[in-house]
Amino acid sequence: MLTYISKSKPQYKANLHCHSTLSDGKLTPEELKAAYKSAGYSILAITDHENPHDHSDMTEDDFLMLTGYEAYIRPSETGTYDQFQPEVHINLFARDPHNVGFVNYSEPYCKYVKDPAEREAFIKVGADPARPREYTAAYINEFVQTAKDNGYLAAYNHAVWSLEYEEMILNYRGFFSMEMCNYSSWIGNRMEYNAALYDKLLRQGVRLFVHSADDNHNKAPFGSPYCDSFGGYTMILAESLTYEAVIDALEKGNFYSSMGPTINELTFDGSHVHIETEPAQQISMFIGGKKVYFEAGTPDSPVTSADFDIPENAPFVRFSVYDFNGHFADTRGFFRDELGI
Numbered sequence: 109m110l111t112y113i114s115k116s117k118p119q120y121k122a123n124l125h126c127h128s129t130l131s132d133g134k135l136t137p138e139e140l141k142a143a144y145k146s147a148g149y150s151i152l153a154i155t156d157h158e159n160p161h162d163h164s165d166m167t168e169d170d171f172l173m174l175t176g177y178e179a180y181i182r183p184s185e186t187g188t189y190d191q192f193q194p195e196v197h198i199n200l201f202a203r204d205p206h207n208v209g210f211v212n213y214s215e216p217y218c219k220y221v222k223d224p225a226e227r228e229a230f231i232k233v234g235a236d237p238a239r240p241r242e243y244t245a246a247y248i249n250e251f252v253q254t255a256k257d258n259g260y261l262a263a264y265n266h267a268v269w270s271l272e273y274e275e276m277i278l279n280y281r282g283f284f285s286m287e288m289c290n291y292s293s294w295i296g297n298r299m300e301y302n303a304a305l306y307d308k309l310l311r312q313g314v315r316l317f318v319h320s321a322d323d324n325h326n327k328a329p330f331g332s333p334y335c336d337s338f339g340g341y342t343m344i345l346a347e348s349l350t351y352e353a354v355i356d357a358l359e360k361g362n363f364y365s366s367m368g369p370t371i372n373e374l375t376f377d378g379s380h381v382h383i384e385t386e387p388a389q390q391i392s393m394f395i396g397g398k399k400v401y402f403e404a405g406t407p408d409s410p411v412t413s414a415d416f417d418i419p420e421n422a423p424f425v426r427f428s429v430y431d432f433n434g435h436f437a438d439t440r441g442f443f444r445d446e447l448g449i
Contacts (some may be wrong), residue, residue: 110447112345112439113364113374115384119343120354122151122363124174125199125265125290125321131156131220134326137163143330145171147338150349155199158217160208160230164351167205172349175202178265179211179255181248185240187217194272196248197265198283199321200255201358205351209233211255214241233258245279252282261358264316266290266323268300277305278312284358285317288365288438291339292323301367303428303438310424310441311396317440320365340367343437361440368435374427376442379418379449383427385437387412390430395422407432418449 127133320340328334387410405411
């Protein structure tokens, strides 16, 4: 019996993508922490653009700050934004809370850090700062590997917003997870829910996890329909609310993505699966083929559990919960060898 999600173990609600006044966000780090703690979150990663920053001094016993930042790579050697050109954005999460190494530092990308002395003080790791970044799969894979070599986990951000072609994405290697829902993009385009892309990657044998995040900049006030906070998040299945335990859970894929639904239990007994959730409209098992296995309910009789048998020809399985508000929760993909079947 393999228990992936247990009712007897905690789930820590996290926003893993967030911007403050240290880049293009409208709230200070302190204001962001207060807002997310008040909203019931236990973990926050403030990932400002090209600005590694250690916020661990704001960690409390019941609230954990993760260290990280967001890097990006564009076709322009000077990092110039073009809304019609593809680009890649990468969130880097430090295994050590005090690691603020700047991977492949490139001055043209540091537009939010105005002070030359502050730029000079960055701890630069990886490629020579004089080397331009390159929007190629080879360079991006090299960037991700350099980040990993220097103590980071690398996550792939908002595929739809980035206008990336699938043939480019399918060549990426080294990411530990990708954003299933990027809420800031989703409230604008209503497309930034990347289940179809995730299935294509799994069918290619790419072992990648999924999470959701707000990517909030807070240009609109809380409660506004334009507010980009509190819509996409990650439930982390860590042994405890400590930095080491949370990073370990992220690295091992012990978390799931949600826009609302909660998954209370997920167990594997050989090829048999049992899942329990909050009241939902549908619980589905995807196997990488045309057929989807599901249990469905109605508002008067919602579904709260399902049992599935994994077919012998299924290369992987993943599970999705759809609620009556049009929101999803999604597990990562599990390959047969991981399940011992």
